[in-house]
Amino acid sequence: MDLQLEGQRALVTASSGGIGREIARVLAREGAHVIVNGRTRAVVQTAMDAIASGVPGARLEALVADNGTAAGCEATIAQVASVDILVNNLGIYEAMSFCDVTDEAWLRLFEINILSGVRLSRHYIRGMLERKKGRIVFISSESGVSPAPELPHYSATKTMELAISRTLAELTKGTGVTVNAVLPGSTRTEGVRAFVQELFPALPYEEAEARFMRENRSTSLIARLIDPQEIADAVAFVCSARASAINGSAMRVDGGIVRTVF
Numbered sequence: 001m002d003l004q005l006e007g008q009r010a011l012v013t014a015s016s017g018g019i020g021r022e023i024a025r026v027l028a029r030e031g032a033h034v035i036v037n038g039r040t041r042a043v044v045q046t047a048m049d050a051i052a053s054g055v056p057g058a059r060l061e062a063l064v065a066d067n068g069t070a071a072g073c074e075a076t077i078a079q080v081a082s083v084d085i086l087v088n089n090l091g092i093y094e095a096m097s098f099c100d101v102t103d104e105a106w107l108r109l110f111e112i113n114i115l116s117g118v119r120l121s122r123h124y125i126r127g128m129l130e131r132k133k134g135r136i137v138f139i140s141s142e143s144g145v146s147p148a149p150e151l152p153h154y155s156a157t158k159t160m161e162l163a164i165s166r167t168l169a170e171l172t173k174g175t176g177v178t179v180n181a182v183l184p185g186s187t188r189t190e191g192v193r194a195f196v197q198e199l200f201p202a203l204p205y206e207e208a209e210a211r212f213m214r215e216n217r218s219t220s221l222i223a224r225l226i227d228p229q230e231i232a233d234a235v236a237f238v239c240s241a242r243a244s245a246i247n248g249s250a251m252r253v254d255g256g257i258v259r260t261v262f
Helices: 018-029 041-054 070-079 103-131 152-170 190-199 205-216 228-239
Strands: 009-012 033-038 059-064 085-088 134-139 177-184 250-253
Touching: 009 018, 018 033, 018 041, 018 059, 018 085, 018 134, 018 228, 033 041, 041 059, 070 103, 085 103, 085 228, 103 134, 103 152, 103 177, 134 152, 134 228, 152 177, 152 250, 177 228, 190 205, 228 250
Parallel strands: 009 033, 009 085, 033 059, 085 134, 134 177, 177 250
Antiparallel strands: none
């Protein structure tokens, strides 16, 4: 299937690793000009090298900016004035009991997980609406609809992303612009692998993952962590012309963890 992304200019925040890097790779594979973002030049270059090695001829651009801050978003907008595709992927998580989450921790996750997408979307959607063309995708989480008790403040920010994405989608009525959220389930990124291994340090990783799924994600229908490419392929489709009728949606790519038909 031709996703018709050839020549589209795409910014993927926090794309130096994890799901973000895989989204950047898949968009590049589909012909988009991809802006790879990270907080240091070294990590951005490493990511670009990794993408280029698997996608010969990939059109990549480096963006060194911490979009978890107002100054970082300003730097991004100064370097990248306009995009056809914005993927708000930046987000952090930390396992913690609700009673142990301080005000500072709540505010830190709000600043990074929420305001990064708000600030960038507020800028880029204006141009998209003027051109009557564009895609904005928020990378939320299944925790946004099925909150994880060990991730209280993370889950709250992921729910809020769903409201923000739908609110922005309402602004696009009658245009060719779409705004959607993609909700990954637990995904086998470097960070999640480390998290799972820390939970069960005495077990080999494969056994640790199986136990994690049994004990912590028992409703998963695939009974495994999701591969980052499975998320990236879904995001690329939502960004494409093939998904022009998908707008204001929350697309679950969660392996069936959430037990609801809606």
